[in-house]
Amino acid sequence: MEYYGKTLCISARELVENGVMTQSNYCQLVARKKLTVARRGGRGGYALVVVSSLPDTYHDKLTKIYPDPSLAVLLAWLEANYEVDQAAAAYFADWKARCGRDGATDAHVAEYVTNASVLNACIRLYNNAKAIQKTMGMKYDWSMMAQAVEGYRMKTGHTLPTSMLRFRKKVNEYQRDGYACLISGKFGNQSRRKVDHKTERLILSIAIQPNKPFNTSVWEMYNSFVCGELDVYDPETGELFSPDDFTDKNGDPLALSESTITNYLNLPKNRVLISHALEDWETFMHEQRPHVHRHDGEFALSQITADDVDLSRKLNDTKKRVHAYYMYDDLSQCVIGAAYGRSKDQLLVVECFRDMFRLLERNGWGMPAGIEVENHLMSEYKDGFLQTGVAFSFVHFCAPLNSQEKRAESLNGAKKRSIIHKNHEGIGRFYGKGKWRMKSKKVSDAENDTYEDKKYYSYEQLVAEDRADNAEWNNSLHPNQKKYPGMTRWQVLVANINPTLERMDKLTLSRYIGERVDTTVRRNSTVRVAYEDWWLSDPSVLEKLKPNDYKVTAYYLPDEEGNPTDVYLFQGDRYIDKVERVETFNRVYAEQTEKDTAIYEDQQKRIGKFDGYVRKNAISRVGIMRPQKEATPLSESEELPVLDDCIGEVSYHTPDALESL
Incomplete structure (x- = not known):
């Protein structure tokens, strides 16, 4: 017998010469494909027949000729059915990565993969009754299998046990525990x-x-x-x-x-x-903690990001910093709202919102779809203005102290590095590094906050310069030049407005972040707000007022100079009306212009509309009389009141006079 490749074979000549089969039988079995020929004869060579393909009758004759061919047959079967276990390769590669510090190497991985592959072949044979009969006889012979595995060691390099009992135990452990049972105990063993x-x-x-x-x-x-x-x-x-x-x-x-x-x-x-x-x-x-990874949106005003910041330079009167609050568009990074104050309070936040909405209204843009804000200054509005669906469709309150979650934090830093540091001196921190370190000599005084070489500025100068920095930031190139080549932040904002934005709801905005004035309806036609008179839109508005209550509350968003724009009236939580400014005309006829005439005509129309409302709803008078009662006998001295007519005055008559009546 000999191996042809990895298959155990015997020459056709030996089968015929040793009487296992005749030449004609050999030719018939080959023609009927009941015998596998691994190599054909000719050209000086000889034909090789696969031993495992011999029919049982001829296999028994071969066994008599060769005293112990079964071990060779078994080895040939193992070699023919051996396959590298790819699942084992993945498992042990991952195991090496997890415990590499304990000395696991590629050699250990290769060893365990080979052991698993050999065991797979042994188990495959155990589950194949026909293969057992051809290689071992009638039953699975553990002793023969242990010998075959040991003989297979030189070809594969496996490290499975030699002893039959230990090998059998390892096969059972492998079937029960899987790949883990092949790993040496020295890995992960605390005792070492x-x-x-x-x-x-x-x-x-x-x-x-x-x-x-x-x-x-x-x-x-x-x-x-x-x-x-x-x-x-x-x-x-x-x-x-x-x-x-x-x-x-x-x-x-x-x-x-x-x-x-x-x-x-x-x-x-x-x-x-x-x-x-x-x-x-x-x-x-x-x-230390991992963070999420995000990418930008596709439209401007889809989300606004807001944050407060303290300007770096200090005031000359209080030696403190100016507090600022910014609203950024998330996509374009433009500053679309800014407010300044000496105190970090709710007025600062409200004024920033007003500044943003004034910009949006001037440009005819809609209501931003969403906003992300911090907790400490915005918590007051959680159940009101910043409740989802009231003003914004999407509202996100960032976690406290989590500056990396809020986009405005990074934009504040980028603006400071690229614009503010370039335009002004004294931008940095005392603990900063390199160009960011600002060291000053302190003067020991009562305040303990004065420095010799530090410059101080007026409030108006700091605010004006910061607004100029914001304008320069908005008109500088957008950082994503690959997507927006040659475009500034402002150009990106204008060109990518979200087409699904809702219109500006000035009524809601005025009520939550506008100015509030308590006033009274006068002469059934006007209210006084911000030292000006405002017309009711229609006399029928009076029907919405409570009984005997002409007091209302006016809400409005002020413009840049603090003057009212649209004014809305409420009585309690009930919306009453949107009023219009009263325009006056010149009472001197010689000086009247076309505008005065138009105003006069408009006021006459309003008065006429009021008169029409009164006439339309005028009250009709009804007659009233008391029911007549039967007269009762009276004494001569009694005097009774008698009605001259149904609505006349009361007259008093004596009994003698009654007879004449």
């Missing part, structure tokens, strides 16, 4: 480590003390503990840790070097845990 899991957790627990000890101090405290010089306890349960649980194999205290302690404290997984325990939530979130 000087610093096991329990000791490592103790080191970490010492390292997260409130005073944030240095690595040297952690090393000293650990050694003091294992030597019994320092008590360590669980602060939650009060349980004392025993130094006897931290000993080597000889029972001596498990002493560790300073470098060992440092190495374990500096492991990436441990540094994360230490930072989580020692750092405040904001620092850990910004430096």
Whole structure:
């Protein structure tokens, strides 16, 4: 017998010469394809027949000629059915990545993949009754299989056990536990480590003390503990840790070097845990915790992002900073609203909203679809103006202290680096690095906030210069020049307005962020707001007022100079009317213009409309009389009132006069 490739074969000549079959039988079996010929004869060669393809009758004759051909047949079957297990390759590659620090290498991966592949072939044979009969006889022979696997070691390099019982046990473990049973116990075995899991957790627990000890101090405290010089306890349960649980194999205290302690404290997984325990939530979130990844939208005014900032330079009168509040368009990054104040309060926020809506109205743009804001200044409006669906369709309150969530935070920084730092001196921080460091010599005075070489500015100058910086920022190139080549931020804003925006709801805006004035309806026609008179739109508005109550509240959004624009009247929570400004005309006829004439005619129309409303709803008078009662006998001295007519005055008559009546 011989191998042809990986298949056990026997020459056709040997089959015929040794009487296994005749030449004619051989030719018939080949013609009927009941015999597999691995290699045909001719040209000086000889034909090779696959042993495993012999019919059972001829296979039995072959067994008598060759005393123990079964082992060779079994080896040939294993070689023919051996396949590299790709699932095992993926499993052990992942295992190596997870425990590479424990010494796992590519050689270990290759070894375990080969072992799994050999076991797969053995199990495949175990489940194939016909193959068992051809290779082993009537039943699965574990001893023969162990010998075959051992003989197969040279070709594959597997490390499966040689003993029949151990091999059989490994096959059962593999079927029960899968690939994990092939991994050596030295990987992940805590007993081989000087610093096991329990000791490592103790080191970490010492390292997260409130005073944030240095690595040297952690090393000293650990050694003091294992030597019994320092008590360590669980602060939650009060349980004392025993130094006897931290000993080597000889029972001596498990002493560790300073470098060992440092190495374990500096492991990436441990540094994360230490930072989580020692750092405040904001620092850990910004430096250690993963963050989400986002991309920009496609339309302007789909989302507004808002944030407050303190201008870098200080005021000359209070030595404090001017507070500013900005509204940015998320896509174009344009500043579309800005407000300034000496105090960071609700008025600052309201004025910024007003400034933004004035810009939107001037340009005829609709209501922004969404807005993202911070919590501390906007929480007052959560149940009102910034409730989803009231003014904006989408409202998002960013998490407190999470500056990376809010786009306006990064835009404030970008504007400061690219525009403000270029245009002005004194832009930076005392703890900044390089060009951002601003160091000044402090003057020791009562305020303890005065510096010798620091410049101070007026409020008006700081506000004017910041507005100029915003204009320069808006008209500078958009950072995404690949998508918007040659376009400024303002051009991107104008060219990409969201076409689905709703119209500006000035009624809602006026009520929530507008000026409020309590006033009274006068002469059934006007109210007085901001020192001006305003017409009711129609006399029928009077029907909406409460009984005997002419008091109303006027709301309006002021323009840049603080003057009212559209004025809306409410009585309580009920909308009453949108009023119109009263225009006056010159009472001197000689000086009247066409405009005066038009105003006069408009007022006459309004008065006529009122007269028409009164006539249309005029009240008809009804007659009233008292019912007549039967007269009763009276004494001569009694006088009774008698009605002269149904609506006349009362007259008094004597009894004699009654007779004449």
